[in-house]
Amino acid sequence: MSITILTRRGLFLAAIAILLGVSALNAIAQPGGLPTNVKHTDSSPEWDQLREKLFPGRRMESAASLVQLVVPLRAAYGASVPVRIVSKLPQSEALYVKRITLLVDKNPSPVSAVLELTPGLGQADFETRLRVDEYSHIRVVSELSNGELHTDSRYVKVSGGCSAPPNRDQLHNIGKTILKLPEGIKPNEPTPLDLQVVHPNDTGFEMNQISLLYIPAHFVRAIRVTYAGRPLFDAELDFSISENPAFRFNFVPGAGGELKAEVVDSKEGRYVATLQVP
Numbered sequence: 001m002s003i004t005i006l007t008r009r010g011l012f013l014a015a016i017a018i019l020l021g022v023s024a025l026n027a028i029a030q031p032g033g034l035p036t037n038v039k040h041t042d043s044s045p046e047w048d049q050l051r052e053k054l055f056p057g058r059r060m061e062s063a064a065s066l067v068q069l070v071v072p073l074r075a076a077y078g079a080s081v082p083v084r085i086v087s088k089l090p091q092s093e094a095l096y097v098k099r100i101t102l103l104v105d106k107n108p109s110p111v112s113a114v115l116e117l118t119p120g121l122g123q124a125d126f127e128t129r130l131r132v133d134e135y136s137h138i139r140v141v142s143e144l145s146n147g148e149l150h151t152d153s154r155y156v157k158v159s160g161g162c163s164a165p166p167n168r169d170q171l172h173n174i175g176k177t178i179l180k181l182p183e184g185i186k187p188n189e190p191t192p193l194d195l196q197v198v199h200p201n202d203t204g205f206e207m208n209q210i211s212l213l214y215i216p217a218h219f220v221r222a223i224r225v226t227y228a229g230r231p232l233f234d235a236e237l238d239f240s241i242s243e244n245p246a247f248r249f250n251f252v253p254g255a256g257g258e259l260k261a262e263v264v265d266s267k268e269g270r271y272v273a274t275l276q277v278p
Helices: 002-019 024-028 045-054
Strands: 067-070 081-087 097-104 111-117 126-130 136-144 149-156 177-180 191-197 220-227 230-237 246-251 257-265 270-277
Touching: 045 097, 045 136, 067 136, 067 149, 081 097, 081 136, 097 126, 111 126, 177 257, 177 270, 191 220, 191 257, 220 246, 230 246
Parallel strands: none
Antiparallel strands: 067 081, 081 126, 097 111, 097 136, 111 230, 126 246, 136 149, 177 191, 191 246, 220 230, 220 257, 257 270
16 A cells, blocks of 8 residues: 555656656756756866966965865855855964965856955954855965965855845945954954944845846955054955955054054945054
8 A cells, every 4th residue: 555655646746747847857967957066176167267367377285275265065145155264374474374365266256355464464364255146166365475375165055146135224334344353452462353344345236126227336345454554454355245344354462553444445435444452
């Protein structure tokens, strides 16, 4: 009896598949469908082109890389994918991470951020949130002061990040920039610092849900952070950074001074935040 029931159930499911014009086999593995067996370390046609354009002929260390990328395999929301860059090398005058490039292979604008760093960070760790438009590798390339390139990558299963309906609730606060010390001061040690900018970071691919017209691109394109008049980092950014761009990074408090963040957006809006460190 149980065998008969299972057979009838199988025939019923097969009939539904036939009515929908999809065979059970094709439903499982449709040619050209979303890949499910991609490795984190795999290349892609987009990355092959980007690598040759950005780092022509240069060797990259990956197996014993001095940089690690931490990203969820399946993010909850494509417009806000948390990304953490972990450096395995302390920043010192003798040897330090001088540049970090963050990329999303299949985004309309794949180069999300280029960060120019100084030893004043103490540790070149960064956290932010990215838009990811479709299943894609996210990659980081860390360039050391001696010219070495180190890389890491993660394959992320999420989509829709560049065209997700925007949140328009804080447009009256656009440009408001905030600096915070979430763990207080750690004298002469790498100390976490949070930076957030209230900004829609419109991609140009989002649709206004009322007018049904595309919203023009408008995003934070540059950030410069200094401490006591000395640079910590300069960032060139694109719209792949999520709405209300947020970064967590380090600096090394010394004898005191002013932390300053200068922000420029793609419409030449300029915003500044300061925080006094005792």
